[in-house]
Amino acid sequence: VTVAERSTILSGGDDVTLLDLADRLLEKGVCISGDIVISVAGVDLVYLSLRALLASVDTAIALQLGPEFR
Amino acid sequence: VIYLYGAVDDGPAAARAFESDAGAPADGPGPVRVIESAPIACLVGDGRPERTDHIESLVDHDRVLNQAMTACTVVPFRFGTAVRDRAELAGRLDSGAVSWPDLFDRVRGRRELALRARPAGRCGPERPARHGREYLRERAGRSTPPALETLYQAMASAAVGAVGELDGTGALKASYLVDEEGIDWFCAQLTATQTAVGGLEVSLTGPWAAYSFVGTSHAASDQKAVR
Numbered sequence: 001v002t003v004a005e006r007s008t009i010l011s012g013g014d015d016v017t018l019l020d021l022a023d024r025l026l027e028k029g030v031c032i033s034g035d036i037v038i039s040v041a042g043v044d045l046v047y048l049s050l051r052a053l054l055a056s057v058d059t060a061i062a063l064q065l066g067p068e069f070r
Numbered sequence: 071v072i073y074l075y076g077a078v079d080d081g082p083a084a085a086r087a088f089e090s091d092a093g094a095p096a097d098g099p100g101p102v103r104v105i106e107s108a109p110i111a112c113l114v115g116d117g118r119p120e121r122t123d124h125i126e127s128l129v130d131h132d133r134v135l136n137q138a139m140t141a142c143t144v145v146p147f148r149f150g151t152a153v154r155d156r157a158e159l160a161g162r163l164d165s166g167a168v169s170w171p172d173l174f175d176r177v178r179g180r181r182e183l184a185l186r187a188r189p190a191g192r193c194g195p196e197r198p199a200r201h202g203r204e205y206l207r208e209r210a211g212r213s214t215p216p217a218l219e220t221l222y223q224a225m226a227s228a229a230v231g232a233v234g235e236l237d238g239t240g241a242l243k244a245s246y247l248v249d250e251e252g253i254d255w256f257c258a259q260l261t262a263t264q265t266a267v268g269g270l271e272v273s274l275t276g277p278w279a280a281y282s283f284v285g286t287s288h289a290a291s292d293q294k295a296v297r
Contacts (some may be wrong), residue, residue: 016186022128024245024279030146
């Protein structure tokens, strides 16, 4: 199921769906060790770069939907 | 490096779901495969996603979990979780920090739905409280937090589990754990509740893997109060 298909299934737009996806993958899910993300070289950079990307996405969404959806 | 997508309760069934290359993310960490590592099996890829700074990496991770969920129960790992080798994986999984049977029981046959709601027609940020006529006029023109609380609680009663928060702007972000066969009914309930409460703009996305209900902070009885 793609992001677009999810939006079709229920009532969110693509942008909202993308934010919901990011909320879940970056903040939730089983974390089997607190330091595991930074225990492998480079993976911590994945996290940071995605964070930066999401900040940009948040800004774009806010302009479109209003800051309530950040 | 072994990249971890999720834990599965039926390794052979999960493996069959990825027998063709269709489930492998184009820029992901290699073909998806299953590693049996007591007490569970894991969906893994070798290495890390190549496009690690791209939002598609998130979409790929989620797509793998969705494909696996067509065949078995999946407990999603947090994005970016990786281990050096199988020995480290075994140690992490068997550390006792996570009760895998409890997690699988909690999410089996269930999916997560994501709800966002805000007072209708409010486009600007929440401003500091004002005084006098302007404040009263502003307040009269918008729904109040109890409307969001009513919506949240009504939907929590229609779900197996619920977690939610009001963000700094007064918008509700909530996650609901719902039986797969009850998703349509949940959506109908949401529509009815939104109509009954009135004055709210609502979006609902999913179904997702149960990301919000596999944290160690969740008790056996899932939270149903807005934090």
